[in-house]
Amino acid sequence: MADDRTTTVAELRELVRAFVAERRWEKYHTPRNLAASVAVEAGELLELFQWLTPEEAEAARREGPLRAQVADEVADVLAYVLALANVLELDLARVLEQKFAKNRQKYPPEEYRGRYSRP
Secondary structure: OOOOOOOOHHHHHHHHHHHHHHHOOHHHOOHHHHHHHHHHHHHHHHHHHOOOOHHHHHHHHOOOHHHHHHHHHHHHHHHHHHHHHHHHOOOHHHHHHHHHHHHHHHOOHHHHOOOOOOO
16 A cells, blocks of 8 residues: 555656546646646535634544545545646656745745744
8 A cells, every 4th residue: 555655756646647548538638627627626625624613623633534535635636736747747846846945035934933924
């Protein structure tokens, strides 16, 4: 069974690529459709928390139905992000590293430690 300690991003991308190829869904996997699918699935994830109090939302940290639903929606979001990266041939490690370099400039720790506000 896969886990974060031993599974590479490349292996996850291949899992998604193979799933799509087995079903011949490549023609549907356009950048626009995949970006829309990421947004739809992220909306479904948010919906799980929509009317919960902060205390009720904490149930996602524990075993139970909310955690299982959240896990499914997170997996859907990730699958579509990986599919989009496949279609656009994005190196996810590189783009994430580049984005965090920008974020370090935008949010220097000495100004933002323990708080958040728009720059």
